Amino acid sequence: MKKIVFFSDIDFANSPQPRAEIRRDVVEEYAAQYRLNKQAMPPPDLFQAGKVYLIADGMHRISAMQLAKLKGAMFEVHTGNKGKSNFEDRTYGSAES
Helix, strand or coil, rough: CEEEEEEHHCCCCCCCCCCCCCCCCHHHHHHHHHHHHHCCCCCCCEEEEECCCEEEEEEHHHHHHHHHHCEEEEEEEEECCHHHHHHHCCCCCCCCC
């Protein structure tokens, strides 16, 4: 479901992070787009784990939103936690995916 979530409710430290690093140039480019239109890109995905949210997808977009000084944004929110996340339960490139 789509839902507005404040960044203060996201548990960044315990969210799965599939990328080795965040590309600053990408974040800055996205931030420029968010300054012009708060819904410039598809909403990032979060898992709701109790009262906090874990990032499932969209770390560059979320970093860009913060750089653009947004306090929160529209997210696609899924029920679950990082133990049920795509990153841990799915083998990419397999015949099943």
